[in-house]
Amino acid sequence: MKNRGMGIAHPKLRGEWVELNFMMRALELGLHLNKPWGEVVPYDFAIEHEGAFARVQVKSTMFVDRGGYSCTVRGADGPYEGDPFDYLAAYIFQEEMWYIIPAELVVGQGSIALYPRYRRSKYREYKEAWHLLRSAPRGERAVIDRIEASAETTPSEGWSLWDWLLGLWWRPREV
Numbered sequence: 099m100k101n102r103g104m105g106i107a108h109p110k111l112r113g114e115w116v117e118l119n120f121m122m123r124a125l126e127l128g129l130h131l132n133k134p135w136g137e138v139v140p141y142d143f144a145i146e147h148e149g150a151f152a153r154v155q156v157k158s159t160m161f162v163d164r165g166g167y168s169c170t171v172r173g174a175d176g177p178y179e180g181d182p183f184d185y186l187a188a189y190i191f192q193e194e195m196w197y198i199i200p201a202e203l204v205v206g207q208g209s210i211a212l213y214p215r216y217r218r219s220k221y222r223e224y225k226e227a228w229h230l231l232r233s234a235p236r237g238e239r240a241v242i243d244r245i246e247a248s249a250e251t252t253p254s255e256g257w258s259l260w261d262w263l264l265g266l267w268w269r270p271r272e273v
Contacts, residue, residue, distance in 0.1 A: 104160050104191045116158040116189050117142055123196065127228050140173060140182035147232045154231070155183040155201075159212070160191040166213035167192075171204045178205045185230060188212060198227040 103119070106112040124131055124145065132144040132151075141153040155178075159169035169188045172178060178201075186204050188197040193214050199221055204210055213219035224230075 101191055102194070113156075113158065117156050119189065120154075120156050120187055120196075123228075124231070129228075129231055140178060141184075145231045150233060152185055152231050152233075153183040154185050154187050156187045156189070158189040158191065162192075163211065166211050166216070166219070168209050168211055170209045172208050177208050180205075190214065196226055196228070197221055197224045198230050199224045200230070 103112060103115045106115055120143070121131055124143075128147075130146040132146065134141070134144070139153075140155065142156045143154045145152045145154055157169055157171060159167045161168045167190050169190075171186060171188075173182075181201075182205065183201050185201060186197070186199045188199065188210070189195070190197075190212060195214055197212055199210075203221070210221065212221055214225060216222070
C-alpha cells in the first residue's frame, strides 16, 4: 500500500509517523535504538551495533521536484551546522524508500534533491544503505572506560527516597 502516512496533515504528527517507521525498519534489521529524551539534541536516534553508536536525524519528503524529491535538511534555526549527527535518514513517502546519508554530505544545506530513478544521482549509493548504521561513524569506536558517581549525602530519617532523588532541596517530611 503505497503513500502510507501522506494523509497525515499535521507536519509534527507526520514526522512522528516517519520516526516510528524508521524504528520498525531498524529493529527488523537487528539494530538497537536509543531515543533521546526531549527535543534539545539535533538528532532523533542513537543507533548501537556491537558497541558502536551512530547519531541519526530522521527527515521525510513528499515534495516532487524535477523528477525527484526535495527534502528539507534543517532544524528550527536554519541549516544544521557543526557536528549535529552522523547520518541523515531521509524517507520518501511515494516510494516508501529510505536514504541513509553521511552527515558530511548534507550538513550546511537547507535541502537536498533525491532522485531514486536516476543512475547518476548524487545520493544513489545511499539508497537503503542501512549497512552504514552497523559501523561506527568515521571509523571510530566509542568506548566508555568507566563511570563514576558521587553522593555527598544519603537518605536520612524523615526523607523519602523521592525527596532524596530530587536533590535534597525539600524539607524532611513530618513522620
